[in-house]
Amino acid sequence: MRCQYVTSAQESGATQPTGSAQHQLDSDCTGLRILAVHAHPDDESSKGAASMAAYARRGARVMVVSCTGGERGSILNPGVEENRRSHWDLAGLRHREMAGAREALGVEHRWLGFMDSGLPEGDPLPPLPWGCFAKTPLERAAAPLVRIVREFRPHVILAYDENGGYPHPDHIMAHKVAVEAWEAAGDPRRYIAEGDAWEPLKLYYDRAFDVARFKALHEALETRGMHSPFAERIARFAESEPEGAPPVSRHQTTTRIPCADCFDVRDQALKSHVSQVDPDGFFFAVSNDLQREIWPYEDYVLAASRVEANLPEYDFAEGIDYRQTPETRRGNDQTA
Incomplete structure (x- = not known):
């Protein structure tokens, strides 16, 4: 199937989306499958969480993939920093936090199983740790994601842009493996050990920032x-x-998802990540009532599409006849 790459609304001849007060998601999204690829646990709650919850609430199957366990992260919540037990098993804590966020959002979840690369600091920057996600050869890193794509059969993949949203090594690598899976999962000649080919139809980049x-x-x-x-x-x-x-x-925004009804769910998921999110911090500094009034949606770039793209758009499912495609088995909080 021909793939159309869309790098901006201007290049496609469309204008950027306008306010979405008049746009609403279909009340029944049963049959639609969405796969979101994230670098660490907590990224799914700070980038696109309300969109995922909105689709899940309307019957779509939504799966989050966490590429790493966040083992080399820091504790960012001052209220948790003083708890020594949090430092003893940060990986275990972040797994438990992810389970809470998954439940809040109503999504499925898989761990890709790679080791957090950490965020290098200093001048010059120190080398990345041996065996970390960002240093893993691309085909080895992408193989388990290709397997998930072929098992879950998403119509839509949500990912980061080539800068990772911000230039953390794991975010950049998450972009690379998502694009590799997008390009390779539908080709039966590639990754032949990872199951039967499945070709997703649309690839989006998140624009949370x-x-x-x-x-x-x-x-x-x-x-x-x-x-x-x-x-x-x-x-x-x-x-x-x-x-x-x-x-x-x-990239410029091509797609706005009206999801204001799930802002509270997004916040609940964020607060599940107690080691990473200060409940009195930046994410909660503006009331949801004001956000619903001023910006009642989450923004994305349609980076590539295998169906006709009519931009701007207000629904991931535009152009997809998802009710005609087969359902597949569920996976929940598993490692690929």
Whole structure:
């Protein structure tokens, strides 16, 4: 099947999506299957969580794949930092946190089984640890994901862009393995030990850190005379851009998923990751009521499609006749 790569709304001849108050997801998404590829446990709750919960609530099967266990992460919640037991078994703690997030979102989950690479710091940067995810040869790293794609048979894959959303080695590697699985899973000549071929139909990149969203919420807060947690972040964007220029990016939003009804579910999932998320921190600094008013959706880029793409769009399932494709067996919190 021919694959159309879509790098921006402009290149496809479409404008970016507008406000989605008039757009709603189908109330019954039974038969649709969505696979989201994430680097660490907690990434699924901070990037696209409300979208996944919205589809799961409407009957779609949604599966999250965590490429690593987050073993080399830091404890970011001051309330947990003082608990010595959290440091003794961070991997076990993060597995338990992921189970809570999975339950909150109503999704299925698989561990890809690779070791967290950590976030190198220093000048020069130290080498990555031996055997970590980011140093694994691509075909070896992608093989278990190809197997999951062929077993789960997703219509849609959600992934990071080539910068990983931000340049963490595991996020960049998660992008690479997701694209490799997208390209290879439908080819019976490749990864022949990983099951029968299955060709996903659409590949999206998450835009959780879209500066347009930050600016809209920032302006809404300032208009109301309220403190904005985005001021410093927006200032950093402005310093890195020529005056009057848009943010430097290969990608612009093509797809907005109306999911405001699941913002509270997203927050519940985030709070499941107690070692990583401060309940009084950045993620909860703006009320969900204001977010529903100003930005009631989550943003994505349609990076590639094997069905006709009519942009802009407001539903991952646009162009997919998912009710005609077969169901497959379930997997829940397993390692590939």
